[in-house]
Amino acid sequence: MKTFKLVYFLLAITFLLASCGKDEILDNVEQESEKPEELVSTRAGLKTIGSGVMMQAFYWDVPAGGTWWNVVKGKVSSWSNAGIDAIWLPPVSKAQNGPFSMGYDPFDYYDFGEYNQMGSTETRFGSRSELESLISRAHNNGLNVIADIVINHNSGGDLESNEFAGKDTYTLFNPMSNKFNRTKYDFHPNEAYNSDSGIFGGFPDLSHNKSYVQDWLWKRNNSVAKYYKNTMGFDGYRFDYVKGFAPWVAKEFRRSTGVFGVGEYWDGNVNTLKWWTDQAQMSAFDFGCYYKMRDAFMGNNLNALSGDMLWKRNASRAVTFVANHDTDEIINNKLLAYAYILTHEGYPAIFYRDYEDWLSKSKMNNLIWIHNNLAGGSTTNLWTDNDEYIARRNGGYGKNGLVVYINNSNSWKERWIQTNWSSRRIKDYTGNSNWEPVTQGGRWVKIQAPPKGYTVWSLK
Template identity: 25%
Template sequence: MLSMAMLMLSGNLTMQAQNDVMLQAFYWDVPVDAETNNGFWWDNLYNKASEFKEIGITGIWIPSPAKGNWGIYDMGYGIFDHYDLGNYNQKGTVETRFGSRQELESMIAAMHDTNNGQPKVEVYADIILNHMYSSEEDAEANPAVKEYVFDEAFRNGQQYVPYPTNEIKWVIEDAAAGDYYIKFKGFYLDYSVSYQERAYDIQIDYNNSGFGSSYSWESEPNNGNGETNTFPASGETVRAFINSEGDIDEFKVTAPGGKDIIIQLTARRQSGDEWQWADQTHGFYPSEIWHNGQNLAVNELKAITNTGISYINHTGTGEANLTWDYSYFHPVDENDWLGNWGSGDEIITNTKGFGNDLNTFDPRVQTRMNNWGEWLSDEINFDGYRLDFVRGLQEEYVANWIANLPPINNQQRFIVGEYWGSASSIQSWVNNVATNGADADAFDFPLKSTLTGMCNGDAGFDMNWLNHAGMIRNGDGNSLPGTSVVTFLENHDTGKEHDKWVTKDWHLGYAYMLTHEGKPCIFYPHLYGVTLVDNHDASVQIEVPASLKEDLKKLIFIRKTYLNGSLSVLSESGNPYPSSDTHDVYVARREGNNSKGGAIVVLNNSHSDKGLWVDATPQDWSSWTNKTLVNAFDEEQTTEVFGDGRVWVEAPARGYAIYVLQEDYENYNDLKTITSDNSLINQTSDSDNKSELSVFPNPVKAGQSIQVTGTFEGAVQIQLFDKHGRMVFNQKEVQPAGNDLCITCPGINRGDYILSVKDSEKSESRFISVQ
């Protein structure tokens, strides 16, 4: 039933113009003034609200707004306090990296402002449902982790993955004076490789010394039963190895009494002379601690983890005062476990990939996250959400979270999930979330990969590879409908790793995305010419040309003006000639909307101007035979569809062209002048405006007379523009009768319009509402 309803809905939508361009409104390491704890990214977006509206951006995806564990530096994914949006002094700062809660709310209000006929820009927050980060101030005793380690990560006879060795502090509180014999064991280690891969640091503080930097080496044999190394001094480090399977390393410390014994272990590897960091799932732990004939590891020893999280008192509307403890995070009890990263891109619910992995099977976790989603929607007014790392969550949990959100206009809020994986995994995720009762889109990672190949490649990239690229056109049974897919060319993650970058000819990728099905998501640095910097090596950079912005504006104009519905690849199915040139030239026809008949898009990745003969009309599509097509950006450039249905279309070297029906043609440059000229909006919203122009009645119905009163010099031109700046009515040489003009409201859709009145002296405008 659900899929039937969705199909019917999308059927109706194809009649509308495509008004669905999303912007990822951030990138990795956006600027911040960390010296003064001042984030200004929300302010930056606030200042761009009118430009987003003008360009035709309809939704922005913003970073996770909640306070992160790394305070002013945190890009949001180190989420710490869900209800601190930059208004509580925690983690060393009130503001987040992006600004204060007030700045966030002002920005959202500017995006939502529809006064004077401005379009609304929806705001989608990045949401982390998988994990939470914390630090030493959140330390607590964790009996579940102690048990898990002492079971060496075995559950019901099966080996699972250790809790990270370095995230546990082992403590005997208030240790009595005397000798302690501490035995260390290793587990989950590879004995087929050199012992140097099984190295670890032992740090012991038994005298309130803290930990210093001096170190020494273990001396075998130290396997217990009298073979003991004396630990050099409180706070020092011993470098040791589990030399072979079954090796035990024993150390003696002499406690002064009345102080804690604190043990910290870190997995290492030795490579030549270098003592390196190792995978912390190499398990090491103090398996026995003997004192006066008693093994204190059994009862007195505590495993301390940073899972005891509490916050400054919250006072705002709807803000929960939460505390968390180990029982909310994997592993929670004797039946729980931690998994690894899997062998492919399958769902991994219990993997401690980022911070503390929330036990998303716990109804308490589910309730807390659901309440948070409601609060973000009702109190902060987010329109939708981008869900981070959904690979770490069971689909049922995600679906319940989505379904619990308060609807907008009786509809579920927009959701897109980050499933970085293969087409089949992405498809199953979307379908399984739907089966569990929620509608989530997914990012088209496979398409990103193909488009990157096209932009960066030259002759080596075969344009036929576009024919079934991405999720929507997937020909292997793993496709998704365009209404379930968000397409993108780069995101904050790929944008910080140079091996994933698009490094040239971005316009080719965007020409594909913005003319094709799916909801296109533009990357902020591409719109604003921000240089990308590799996260591992800041000397590796790629400059994004500022000229790309004009391409993006043109392509959004094409999308909104001419396109909707399905697509057919003419360079695949339309008898292309010469067929060998399909290696270089890709041609597709996209259906239109209720006022325009669609377009043909041509992409050429060769280094010379090139074209193809194609059949303009796919089977069962409206016939373009004997029609004249024009270049959508140059009315003078035409091509005829012949009587047999063939048409010649071409695009410049490493470029794109869009062909539309001559009768549909709209001059992009005219519209650009209007849409990029804010004077229309400024005039009408300017309270000092001395104009006498008045319009009656307002609102007005189609077919009804409109009386415009003002002072006019000679004949007048009257135009109506819709809120995207598109002209819908144009009447020249209207003769005023004194101070009055009378026109008939044309048969246009309900909505807000700008009425422009021009005479030989001046141009004035008013917003009118058509009902």
């Protein structure tokens, strides 16, 4: 038995060395990082979530009038071709403000624009049939569709006498879908529980410890979680305001269907983010990374990028971003910030308005291509100072790796750096430099980056 194992080991080493001779494989494959655990795909024919880039397919106050689902539907093919693997939609169900609501004041979780309540039949974004058509088009283009889930609070209920609150409260919900009717017993305070982790905006706060609430949110066969996946066709959840309830709530909701999940824990403290992802057993938006990038690019001090970030703790559970519908503070040098998240570890999300309206789409597509085709393996920092930042992705899982050079100064910069490639010709895949140097035997090479710009180097 030991002899056979030795033979198999030698064969495996031989195969590995032979494979490393091919141009498309990096020289030192031993630096592969652990394969991200959050890569999931639950529906046949779709890209794997985390293999590409997420698109936040909305912004605050997108045009009302029921047109948005059709707008997004018209873009999913080009987004897929660009390398997007999932689209994140705003809350899709009927909310208190009906045709004007962005969905974060949920009333009827099962009204997707088909019941005449809260002042309209359609939601702000369109009808149920238009939503279903969008999801179908996305799936036909290999894209996953992520639903924004708001389960901390509700809005739009009728007034009822509430002895637990000591006053009348808007906690009587009788939605036209006749699913998940709610009363004062389902919100805080009630006969058993006074409160949970937090309330939002004074809205009625769902009591997640109540079995009835759990049944309707994730346990029943037609629960919100299962209905959204099995009937509507969603492939993952983005959990809104997860500070408002214990991590186990999001954990159980997601686990009931086994799909991708990411939480909005709005906190720059990386210890807190790491704690939440460990407890909830899913990804979180990397606010640690966001605030460090804000300090770096808005404060013109790239030393901030040396700070702690969730992706540095556990890249497989970090969703990195430069802007979203709630916060857009990185205004200066925003493309440099995208060059950072699209070359580093973590699952990058890009913001609709940045991609479609405000930044160069060709440059964004180039960075998406770089992320999907070159940015593999662990990360090694090579240089950081006030104006310059250089890091190496060490390659792995069929990707050669890269070296990214971000220059926040007003002049061209050059530096000698050590790559993972010995005596190999490299090029800048952004087109910002026309150098094509050959690395020395010791893997050292001089690279450059333009003022207020970036370059990304890999094997030619």
